[in-house]
């Protein structure tokens with residue numbers, strides 16, 4: 001293991017994060033506040049409780065997940081796309097580092113930033129609503145696992161994309177809809193049976209459900225299934241990344 | 254001594270079908286400065302990129318310091334530093350951050366004192382906290398050199414290190430290269446400035462259309478292919494070369510005032526003494542003389558033209 005390399009990339013990436021942290025914080029704080037104003041007050045006045053939890057509190061885990069997913073993907077995809085775009089990737093390709101080391105460092109840095117932003121969103125939400133966190137350790141576990149999984153997914157996008165448009169495409173076209181339709185703002189029990197079954201194909205449902213369980217002990221699907229699905233996504237993204245480096249896909253000519 | 258880099262039967266065809274290298278076999282000796290010459294698109298960068306692990310070869314094997322660059326890539330790459338042809342820098346990073354990143358990437362523990370020395374040697378020390386985008390082009394190139402040197406490589410590839418660089422920086426760079434060589438680093442450089450190869454290299458390889466058409470010690474190359482010319486300025490114009498001098502390969506200049514004697518090709522020993530004596534005997538008065546040697550440039554152009 002080339003630990004010096006992992007450390008060097010991580011430090012380098014975190015320095016970039018630190019430089020842009022202020023603007024990175026502003027956006028989740030602002031959007032969380034807006035969601036509370038719009039969804040919390042407007043819809044909350046019609047739906048007062050979901051599964052015994054006030055609507056305002058109910059949407060918090062979904063909101064955090066929404067931010068976590070978009071942040072993880074954009075951080076990690078940009079982190080690897082940028083060196084490819086400007087050409088500095090040559091150095092990583094010529095360095096004595098393995099795929100696992102590169103991914104550990106880049107994904108680690110991107111996930112760290114996502115976790116920080118997730119906790120900031122949580123703190124912002126706490127200003128608006130009172131909410132218990134019944135299983136804090138599980139909450140952290142879901143937070144970290146999801147950040148890692150989607151940072152890895154973002155890393156894959158950053159390698160696949162060959163222009164800035166494609167870099168934006170997947171988050172915009174796939175992730176945001178899946179998150180909105182994944183039970184961020186409602187319980188899937190509220191849906192008609194057909195839609196509920198279709199929704200179960202949406203991976204984000206499992207993430208949000210498990211995450212919400214760690215807060216309130218209520219969930220749309222079993223916690224074990226949520227955790228299992230999260231790990232399956234993690235493994236799938238990992239396999240994809242390893243395949244990319246094995247074949248040199250889009251990295252080497 | 255075993256070669257530090259051993260390339261055998263290397264070939265590369267890019268995905269688009271372009272064959273950039275054909276059956277290249279080449280050994281680089283430990284501690285030498287090897288200059289790779291060739292026209293644009295000859296395959297120099299491709300060759301270097303393959304050795305460094307940036308481009309995958311289509312065929313052939315490469316050993317760096319005894320390590321297969323594919324199977325034993327860690328050990329091989331640790332030993333290699335690369336300054337690529339293109340200026341590629343992360344504009345918003347500082348000099349200090351990017352050079353330290355390079356050292357870490359190549360598996361070396363942080364060593365601020367060494368990085369300081371590298372930056373000082375390259376006159377970058379007082380710009381260490383600057384964002385790279387604020388540096389001039391020549392300084393950016395020095396940053397790239399600093400990155401390559403940050404991990405103390407035994408083998409250094411310089412892909413056109415002095416392209417677009419002013420005379421002073423070029424001198425500095427030559428000095429740096431000599432200094433590195435003195436400390437035991439093997440250096441492989443590509444250049445379009447023949448002056449540079451002539452000045453620096455121990456050995457020269459010429460690559461054209463993906464084929465290595467010649468590898469030679471520089472002095473041997475100069476001896477083998479170099480031509481010398483003795484030009485004799487005559488006191489009085491000569492109508493034609495006298496029959497008594499027919500044995501010499503002489504030509505008369507168009508204005509009939511100079512006699513030109515070509516010699517030295519393929520190491521032939523000239524008989525200048527005899528020629529001068531015969532000139533005196535023929536009653537020709539020489540008022541001045543000069544000799545010219547063909548430069549590497551002439552040799553190079555001659556070589557490239559010869560291959561179809």
Ligand SMILES: Nc1ncnc2c1ncn2[C@@H]1O[C@H](COP(=O)(O)OP(=O)(O)OP(=O)(O)O)[C@@H](O)[C@H]1O
Nearest residue numbers: 253267269271273292293294295296297298299300
């Ligand atoms: N990524 C690539 N994909 C396809 N063809 C390529 C690629 N890189 C280089 N080539 C082609 O391979 C050939 C050799 O290119 P290379 O860059 O190795 O030449 P070079 O000797 O370094 O030239 P120069 O002196 O201009 O730097 C050229 O015909 C070039 O167009």
Ligand SMILES: [Mg+2]
Nearest residue numbers: 297298299338
């Ligand atoms: Mg080149």
